[in-house]
Amino acid sequence: MADETPMSSAGGSRHERASQLLEAYVLDALEPEETALVAEHLEEGCDGCEDEVGVLRRVAGVMALATPLRETGAALRQRIFSKTVGDPPAAVQDERAERGAGRAALVRLWSWPGLGRWATVAASFGMLAVGGLLAWNIALQTQVDGLEGDSSRLEGSVLRMEDDQTETVQALGVAEARSVETLELVRTVEMRMTEALVSLSAPSTRTVSLTGTNAAPTASAQMMWEPESGVFVMIASGLRSTAGGGAYVMWVDTPDGPEKVGHFYVDESGRGMVSGYFKHSLSGGMVISVGHEDDLEIEAPSGAPVLVLAQ
């Protein structure tokens, strides 16, 4: 094929020459004078070439989608988030200026849905803790209001009230700091969930069903388990809430006896989730069970299971 120099078709119109160069133009593969020629032509307002460049740019843009995928690290995420959304010192300062700062942090947490669907379930555990903080903050606020009423009637109590208000403000500061800590905790949970989900996307992942026993006939659960890494996630529903205390513990029977592989809490809707890992063979008569325990430090199930491996 004959070698063409960029200007060899100089006899043609500018449009003709430019329109031959658009594919290479969007790849930045032209020589500077060719790039200039195309740019000038586009500036002339050639709709046809402009549309063509738009389409080719979109094609070039998505081409990179085909590139081999690599996982990004948590450190990078942290670095980027500290430069964008997560600037905790500044955020805390802003909120401190508001009354009811603890509640502001809480609202922020509620409206913070950057979690995957699964992680949202995990986040709800954090919510339980924060819910307590809300109740506390409201109680503190009520206390302040009450004290304000007292001050109008009882001059003598003014000094005491001021002391109490100082304490209240300090308490709000602590509550707010705890809210921020909880937020961090939720983020960590989300990061772990993402890692778990990545492992569970492997083709070797197995899905296992668990069914409720007579002790919990409405309960059922699905578990995804990747034998290579041992990572699992289990989502259960139809269980009694753990709001009254205790937690559900997941056990795997091993030759050495039952092994605790995780525990979880169940919200008002009866749902709960647990993730973790264990590296046994499920095929060799493995027994998985879930039971309610008041004490998480026990070494073997204390009562009858509520969920067992479906047959």
Place this chain on the structure above:
Amino acid sequence: MKWEECSDPDLLRAIGRKEAGAFEVLYYRFSRVVFSTAYRVLGDVQGAEDVVQDVFVRLWRNPDRYVEERGSFVGWVLSVTRNRAIDEVRARRRRPLNESQLRGADESSSVIADAPSEAAAVALATAELTDQRALVQRALAEIPAEQRRAIELAYYHGLTQAEIAKALQTPLGTVKTRIRLGMQKLRVSLEGRVGPGKPEGASAAVVGKRASEAGGQ
């Protein structure tokens, strides 16, 4: 409202209001492809991470740089990433590519060889992105290897057509033809199928004309 159910443009509008949750979801959706693209161009983790940081910090500060009417967000953000990485590579370079890169042994890191061996552990955030990715991989696999190689040398290595011709010891005219034909075939395979909707002005007549040109040569 749940951010993970929002479209990319909706997330960007929310980021304009400095909604942290929207940014989290956008990062979750796109950080892997952005990083992988930058890594493909630069070949080192540190450099690629710097590009990812640059891209996402800019997105946080100026989300309105993306104009929905001009095409899908993924195409746009990967263009920005690629351009940013190529700038870096050009700044660093002036040393020649190695033999394997030139001869397309680069394909060990290319989409074609990659599909079966890709680490199963790395997944994309959404089914939609995964589908789009498969579509693009198929489109690239369908064009002749020499055309793909010329395009990839420009796209991932920042070489001009003249540099590609010199490096491959192939006439410049041949390189130009390969790039034109390859890009037009990709266009026919991908247009209107990747990213939301067919853009305004890309009339079927133009596509048809280009397609027949591409097929006829």
